[in-house]
Amino acid sequence: MKTKGSRQHKVNIVTLGCSKNQVDSEVLLTQLKGNRIDATHESKKDDANIVVINTCGFIDNAKQESIDTILRYVDAKEEGIVEKVYVTGCLSQRYKDDLEKEIPKVDAWFGTRDLSRLLKQLNADYKQELVGERILTNPGHFAYLKISEGCDRPCSFCAIPLMRGNHISRPQEELVLEAKNLARNGTKELLLIAQDSTYYGLDLYKKRALAELLRKLSDVEGIEWIRLHYAFPTGFPMDVLEVMAEKKNICKYLDIPLQHGSTEMLQMMRRGTTREKTEVLLQTIREKVPNIAIRTTLIAGHPGETEKHFDEMMSFVERSRFDRLGVFPYSHEENTHSYSMKDDIPEKIKQDRVERLMGLQEGISLELNQSKVGKVFKVLVDRKEEGIYMGRTEYDSPEVDNEVILKSSEYVRLGDFVEAKVTNATEFDLHAEVI
Numbered sequence: 001m002k003t004k005g006s007r008q009h010k011v012n013i014v015t016l017g018c019s020k021n022q023v024d025s026e027v028l029l030t031q032l033k034g035n036r037i038d039a040t041h042e043s044k045k046d047d048a049n050i051v052v053i054n055t056c057g058f059i060d061n062a063k064q065e066s067i068d069t070i071l072r073y074v075d076a077k078e079e080g081i082v083e084k085v086y087v088t089g090c091l092s093q094r095y096k097d098d099l100e101k102e103i104p105k106v107d108a109w110f111g112t113r114d115l116s117r118l119l120k121q122l123n124a125d126y127k128q129e130l131v132g133e134r135i136l137t138n139p140g141h142f143a144y145l146k147i148s149e150g151c152d153r154p155c156s157f158c159a160i161p162l163m164r165g166n167h168i169s170r171p172q173e174e175l176v177l178e179a180k181n182l183a184r185n186g187t188k189e190l191l192l193i194a195q196d197s198t199y200y201g202l203d204l205y206k207k208r209a210l211a212e213l214l215r216k217l218s219d220v221e222g223i224e225w226i227r228l229h230y231a232f233p234t235g236f237p238m239d240v241l242e243v244m245a246e247k248k249n250i251c252k253y254l255d256i257p258l259q260h261g262s263t264e265m266l267q268m269m270r271r272g273t274t275r276e277k278t279e280v281l282l283q284t285i286r287e288k289v290p291n292i293a294i295r296t297t298l299i300a301g302h303p304g305e306t307e308k309h310f311d312e313m314m315s316f317v318e319r320s321r322f323d324r325l326g327v328f329p330y331s332h333e334e335n336t337h338s339y340s341m342k343d344d345i346p347e348k349i350k351q352d353r354v355e356r357l358m359g360l361q362e363g364i365s366l367e368l369n370q371s372k373v374g375k376v377f378k379v380l381v382d383r384k385e386e387g388i389y390m391g392r393t394e395y396d397s398p399e400v401d402n403e404v405i406l407k408s409s410e411y412v413r414l415g416d417f418v419e420a421k422v423t424n425a426t427e428f429d430l431h432a433e434v435i
């Protein structure tokens with residue numbers, strides 16, 4: 001299709017936010033190419049006349065980054081660099097009515113479940129036959145596999161259900177087909193993502209079916225690592241631990257956001273659990289899957305959090321000795337349950353609490369990493385930076401966890417597994433020699 005002037009119709013997709021958004025952008029890219037439309041992802045060249053911005057609307061900083069990106073491309077449109085600017089994703093889903101008025105130069109706004117309509121706008125048709133196919137936008141040896149969309153949980157602070165809608169599991173056949181296609185194209189590591197991966201199947205199969213899905217995915221030839229993210233503590237399906245312990249190619253790794261370590265706060269946050277139940281769950285996970293690495297995320301400064309609640313969270317982190325920890329300051333999000341409460345913790349105190357928790361974790365992480373010195377690990381080589389190879393063990397997820405800084409006298413191909421002996425460790429990285 002020809003647009004203004006003689007320039008060829010080319011779409012540049014820009015992705016903000018989380019891995020789920022990345023998968024959505026990859027699906028859009030695959031559908032466009034499947035329609036023989038020239039498309040690219042985050043092209044730095046000004047050769048695309050249409051830009052689609054897949055936005056994030058999670059918390060303040062992410063929202064600001066999305067708005068800045070939109071304004072940057074609206075300016076580019078003014079300068080004639082691009083002809084059309086379309087916006088999709090969470091920010092658009094959540095604030096479309098306001099944004100349409102505030103940024104009228106955007107050509108059209110789409111929600112998080114508007115793929116067909118967006119494709120139409122780009123003169124493309126949704127191709128069912130492409131389900132299970134996906135062009136990756138990260139190095140091909142690992143891939144995110146989105147097993148469901150949306151969330152049915154009532155967590156007080158969270159705006160995600162407002163943007164992503166209710167929980168919808170993807171059929172196992174479709175996920176296995178996608179895993180096979182990815183493996184055929186060289187993917188060795190699958191990262192299972194969702195808003196709540198442990199809820200998988202409750203809608204579609206009327207039962208928790210994550211363990212079943214893991215078993216089927218672990219039989220896909222070529223997949224050497226399967227990593228589980230976004231587990232939810234309440235109603236955690238214990239059969240998942242059996243499959244994890246049994247199957248060699250399921251990483252001994254679990255990302256399970258817990259959000260707080262005080263029972264009163266967990267109740268205020270509507271997490272449906274208590275500190276005691278959480279500690280029992282962590283103990284059971286470690287008993288059933290020896291040497292498992294547990295990643296979690298916590299929120300500091302939720303309305304109503306007293307110094308006493310915070311001390312409880314500090315002692316929870318001290319006792320639980322998480323392998324990986326992320327801490328976020330509470331963000332007061334409209335239309336969430338917490339928004340009806342007073343955001344009574346000053347920003348400075350929120351930040352201070354985040355730093356105190358991360359300070360505590362730094363010491364724990366250093367001890368845990370130092371206990372790995374002298375040991376040999378299977379490492380997936382992700383990239384080379386200034387002549388140095390960087391990789392990960394099965395205990396580390398890309399972009400969020402530790403890295404292994406590799407020394408090798410031989411050439412190493414990116415995307416390959418190597419055996420490496422740890423020679424040194426810092427808070428958040430391991431140094432190792434390929435053997």
Ligand code: SF4
Nearest residue numbers: 151153155158160195
């Ligand atoms: S489970 Fe996660 S995505 Fe769902 S409401 Fe809770 S915090 Fe939000």
